[in-house]
Amino acid sequence: MLTTLLEHIHDPKQLKALDTSQLLVLATEVRAFLVKSIAETGGHFGANLGVVELTLALHRVFDSPNDKIVWDVGHQAYIHKMLTGRQGLFPTLRQKDGLAGFPKREESDHDQFGVGHASTSISAALGMAVARDLKHQHHHVVAVIGDGALTGGMAMEALNHAGHLGTNLMVILNDNEMSISENVGALSRYLTKLRSDPSYARMKADVEQLLRRVPAIGNRLTNTIERFKDGLRNIVVPGQFFEAFGFRYLGPVDGHNLPLLLNTLEDAKQLKGPVLLHLVTEKGKGYPSAENAPDKFHAWPSAKKGDKRLKSYSQIFAETLSDLARADRSIVAVTPAMVPGSGLTGFAVDFPDRCFDVGIAEQHAATFCAGLATQGMRPVFAVYSTFLQRAYDQLIHDIAIQNLPVVFAVDRAGIVGPDGETHQGAFDISFVRTIPNMTVMMPKDAIELRQMLATAFTLNAPVVVRYPRGEEMTEEPAKPLEILEVGKAKIEREGTDVALLALGPMVEIAVQAADKLLADHDIRAQVVNMRFVKPLDTECVLACARNMPIVTVEEAALIGGMGAAVVECLADAHVCAKVQRLGITDAFVAHGSRGDMLKELGLTVDGVVQAAKSLCRQIDQTEAH
C-alpha cells in the first residue's frame, strides 16, 4: 500500500529531517488531505489552503512548542493541527467531542492561545514575549495575522505597544486581500499598493543597493549617514506604516514559494526587535473553485436547500430590511466584515450607499451607528451575538446613555454549533438586559422576525432583535407588517397545570412538549411566547405564577437570561412560585452540531417534558403532605 509522507508526521520536529523537495511533496499531500477531509466534515476551507506553505515553513524553521506560534482567528490552523499529531482526528472535526475547529490550549501544547475571534494574536504574542523576557528565556514568539484581522482595532493597539516595547517579536501578515468577503478599508488599500506596485519593489531594491554602497566612516558622519538612510527609506521603501509603529518591515514575499519562505524566515529569525513579515498568499490556493470565489469557499459550502421556502433567519432579516429601507430612506445597514454571513449581500447591491462594511471593527461599528443616529438616520447594526461582545462599552456609553435609536440585528443568538465556545451566542441577553433604555426581543419564527424588525423602527430608542443560526419555513409576509405591542407576551396554548414560558425557537419546542405532556401524562401546559425579554410582560408572568409552576425555556445563559428576568419579576412582586429554568448553564458550550448541543443542555421536547413533569410531581407531593 502506498503511504504518504504526511501519514508519518506526528511531530513537527520531523520536518527538520526533510529536504526542500520533500517539503514540496508534503505541501501537495497536505492540500489533498485538506480538500478530502473538509469535503466530508465541512469546516473552514479557503484560509487553510492559503497557508499550507507558511505552516510547513513555520514548523520547519521554528521549534514548536518551545517557540510560540500564535494564530489569529484560528480558522486557518488546520494544517498546524495536522502537523502536530492530530491528523487522525480530522474525521471528527467540529463534531461533539471531536477535534475543535480552532486552536485550543487544552487540545495540544502546540496551541499556544485559544482563539476564534479576530485581531487578538499580536496582543497575546506580545504578552508571551514580555513574559519570556521577564523570565530570562530566549525562545521565539510569532503571531500570524490575516489582512482582515489586521483591520481590527486591537491589532493596532498591539502594534503600537509592541513598537514601544521593542522586544523580539515576529508578526507575519498573511495578506490574501480577503476577509470573509473582499477586505475593505484604507489599510487594505495600502497593502494593495505595497503588493502590486512594481515600482515599489524596484525602488526598494535600488535604494537598498545604494545604501549598501554608502561608506560608514567616523561616528558623527555615520550618524548623519544613518539619518540620511532612514530618510531615504521613509521616502521610497515600502512598509513605512509598519516602520512608523517601530517594526522592521520585510516583504512583500510570495507566501506560496516554499524555498523563499524558508530562507526568509531563517533570516528574519536572526533579527532583533519587532519584525513584520508581509506575505502575499491566495485564499483557496490549489482548489480552482475556491481560488475563483474565495468568499464562497471561506467555509466549505453547505448543501443546497431542497425546499425553496426554507430560508436562514439572516436572509429573512435582510430581505425585510430591504423592504423597510425602500420605504424609509433613513435606514442604513452597518456590518463588521460580515456581509454574506448576515445575509446582506443583496442589500449591499440594492443600497450600495446605505450599506457599510466597516471591517473587523465591532467597536467602531457601534459608535459609527451612534453617530448616524444623532443625525436622524436609522442605523441597523447587523452583528453576530458573539461579536457584539466586543462593543459593550459602546453599547452603554455611546448608544444607550444617549438613548439613540440604533437597531441591533443580533444574529447567531443561542447555540451556533460547530464553531463552539468562542462563537456561541450565549451572553447577549444577560449583557444587554442590564442596560437602561434597551428593548430586547426574540422572534419565534420568520413572521415574527419581520414583525419585530418593523416594530423596532417604531421605537425611538436602542432595540435588540436577536435571532438564531438556522433556517425557517417562510411564506410571503402579509403587508403591511403587523407592529407588535412592546412588552406583550403571547399565549400560544392555554393550560392550568404548568406554564412553559419560552423564547424564540424554544416556543415551538414548548408547544410540542405541551402536546406530549397532555398525551402521555395528562398534564395541561400553558405555553407562553415571551417575545420580549425587556420590557418583560410582568402581568403575564405574575398571572402564570399565581396559578401554576413555571418552566422557562431559552437559548441563552441562565445567569441574567429571560428566566432570570422572570425570577426577578416574582421577587420584586413578592410572589412565591416554583420555577425551573432551562437554558445555558454556567459553563461554556463546546463545538458540536446545534442539535447535539441543545440536547446536552436539555433544550429539547423531552428536556422540557422532564422539567415540567418533575415540577408538577414536586407540587403533588407538597400538597399530599
Ligand SMILES: Cc1ncc(C[n+]2csc(CCOP(=O)(O)OP(=O)(O)O)c2C)c(N)n1
Ligand atoms: C471579532 C471578530 N469579528 C468577525 C469575525 C468573523 N471572521 C472570521 S474570519 C474573518 C475574516 C478574517 O480575514 P483574515 O484575517 O484576512 O483571514 P483570512 O480568512 O483571509 O485568512 C472574519 C471577519 C471574527 N472571527 N471575529
Ligand SMILES: CC(=O)[C@@H](O)[C@H](O)COP(=O)(O)O
Ligand atoms: C471564523 C469565523 O468567525 C467565521 O468564519 C464563522 O465561523 C462564521 O460562522 P457562520 O458559519 O455562522 O457564518
Ligand SMILES: [Mg+2]
Ligand atoms: Mg485575509
